[in-house]
Amino acid sequence: MVTVMATSSSLLRMQQIPGKGRGVVAAQSLEAGQIVLTESPLILYSASPLFPPSSPFTCCDHCFRLILPSHTHTISCPSCSNNFFCSPKCFSLATNSSHSTWVCQALMSLLQHHNSTLFQQHPPERQVQARFILAAHNLFLHSPSDIHSLLSLHGTPDTAVLDAANFLHSLISPLFPSQAQLSVDLIAQLIAKDSLNSFCLMDPYSPHGPQRSIRAYAIYPKASLFNHDCVPNACRFDYVETGDPGHEHNTDIFVRLIQDVPEGKEVCISYVRVGRDFLTRKRILMEDYGFTCGCDRCKIEANWACGENNEEDSNLPHVQFLRKYVCKRKNCAGTMAPLPPKDDVPSNVMECNFCGNLKFDCDASQSLK
Numbered sequence: 001m002v003t004v005m006a007t008s009s010s011l012l013r014m015q016q017i018p019g020k021g022r023g024v025v026a027a028q029s030l031e032a033g034q035i036v037l038t039e040s041p042l043i044l045y046s047a048s049p050l051f052p053p054s055s056p057f058t059c060c061d062h063c064f065r066l067i068l069p070s071h072t073h074t075i076s077c078p079s080c081s082n083n084f085f086c087s088p089k090c091f092s093l094a095t096n097s098s099h100s101t102w103v104c105q106a107l108m109s110l111l112q113h114h115n116s117t118l119f120q121q122h123p124p125e126r127q128v129q130a131r132f133i134l135a136a137h138n139l140f141l142h143s144p145s146d147i148h149s150l151l152s153l154h155g156t157p158d159t160a161v162l163d164a165a166n167f168l169h170s171l172i173s174p175l176f177p178s179q180a181q182l183s184v185d186l187i188a189q190l191i192a193k194d195s196l197n198s199f200c201l202m203d204p205y206s207p208h209g210p211q212r213s214i215r216a217y218a219i220y221p222k223a224s225l226f227n228h229d230c231v232p233n234a235c236r237f238d239y240v241e242t243g244d245p246g247h248e249h250n251t252d253i254f255v256r257l258i259q260d261v262p263e264g265k266e267v268c269i270s271y272v273r274v275g276r277d278f279l280t281r282k283r284i285l286m287e288d289y290g291f292t293c294g295c296d297r298c299k300i301e302a303n304w305a306c307g308e309n310n311e312e313d314s315n316l317p318h319v320q321f322l323r324k325y326v327c328k329r330k331n332c333a334g335t336m337a338p339l340p341p342k343d344d345v346p347s348n349v350m351e352c353n354f355c356g357n358l359k360f361d362c363d364a365s366q367s368l369k
C-alpha cells in the first residue's frame with residue numbers, strides 16, 4: 001500500500017522498501033538543495049543525566065539554546081529550582097508543555113533519589129530514559145493522540161529494554177496521575193521507539209574540540225521515516241542556536257537534498273557521519289539501529305583489506321561523493337548540501353550540516369556559467 005506522507009506539500013510519499021520496512025520516496029522530480037521536510041519535535045528532552053541536576057548557565061531547559069552569562073533574563077523554575085530558562089517567554093512556554101506542573105513535581109520526586117542506591121545500580125542512560133518517560137507521559141496527558149504517532153514508529157522492545165521499563169515503571173508509576181497510568185509494556189514500547197528514532201541536538205561545533213556532546217534528544221515522527229544509506233542523497237540540518245531567546249522553532253529539523261532525486265527514487269539520510277570507515281559504520285548501525293547495511297559502498301568496502309588506502313581509486317561513485325560532500329574542516333566531517341535553490345536557480349554554495357561552514361561548489365559554478 002502506498003501512503004502519501006502527511007507533509008505540507010506533495011514532495012514525498014511513504015512506501016514499503018524491500019528489506020528496510022517503510023521508507024520515503026520522491027513523489028516528483030526533486031532538486032539538489034531543496035528542503036523536502038521541515039518538522040517540529042513531538043518530544044524534546046534533555047540528554048543530561050538527572051544527577052547531578054543541571055547547573056545554571058548551561059542551556060535552556062525548554063529551547064536548548066546556550067545560556068550565556070550575558071543573558072540577563074535567565075530564570076530558574078521557582079518551584080523546583082533545578083530547571084533553567086533563557087527567557088521569561090521560554091519559561092512560560094515550558095510551564096504549558098515540557099515543564100508542566102506535573103513534570104516539575106515528578107522531577108523533584110526523582111531527584112530525591114540522588115543518594116539512594118536505586119539509580120546507582122543502573123547506567124546513567126537510565127536517568128536519561130527517565131526524563132524521556134516523563135516527557136512521553138506529559139505528552140500523553142496533554143495530547144493523547146500524539147502518543148499513537150509515537151507508537152506507530154519502528155521499534156520493538158528487547159530484553160534489555162524490558163528490564164529498563166520494569167525499573168522505570170516501579171520508580172515513576174507512583175508519580176503518574178491515577179487516571180493516566182502507563183503500563184510496563186507501554187513504557188517498554190516507548191523506550192524502544194525512542195532508541196531507534198530519536199535525533200540528537202548537539203553542542204555547537206568547535207575546531208578545537210572536544211567532541212560535541214549531545215544536548216537533547218528529539219523525536220520527529222515524519223523525519224523518522226527516512227531510511228539510512230552510506231551514500232545518502234539527503235541530510236538533516238538544525239539551527240538550535242538561531243533566533244533570540246524565547247523565539248520559537250529553533251529545534252525544528254530540516255531535511256535537505258544533497259543531489260537531484262528523480263521521481264520514485266528513495267530519499268535516504270545517513271545515520272552515521274558519512275566519513276566513518278566501514279567497520280565503525282557497521283558497528284554503529286547494528287548496535288544502535290539493529291541492521292546491517294547492504295548498500296554498494298558497504299559491499300565494496302567490506303572487501304577492502306584493513307588499512308588499505310583504496311580511496312585513491314577516484315572512479316568509485318562513493319569515493320567521488322565523499323570527496324565532494326564531506327566537510328574538510330578540522331574536527332568536523334559533517335555532510336555538505338547545497339543551499340536551497342532561489343527562484344528555481346540552483347545554489348552554487350554548499351553548507352555543512354555539522355559545523356555550518358559554507359563553501360563554493362566549483363562543479364555547480366562551472367555548470368552555471
Ligand SMILES: C[S@@+](CC[C@H](N)C(=O)[O-])C[C@H]1O[C@@H](n2cnc3c(N)ncnc32)[C@H](O)[C@@H]1O
Pocket residue numbers: 019020021022023153154196197224225226227228229289290291292293294
Ligand atoms: C528510523 S527507522 C526508519 C523507518 C523504518 N524503516 C520504518 O519502517 O519505520 C530505522 C529503522 O529502519 C530500518 N532501516 C533503515 N535503513 C535501513 C537500511 N539501509 N537497511 C536495512 N534496514 C534499514 C532499520 O530497521 C532501522 O532500525
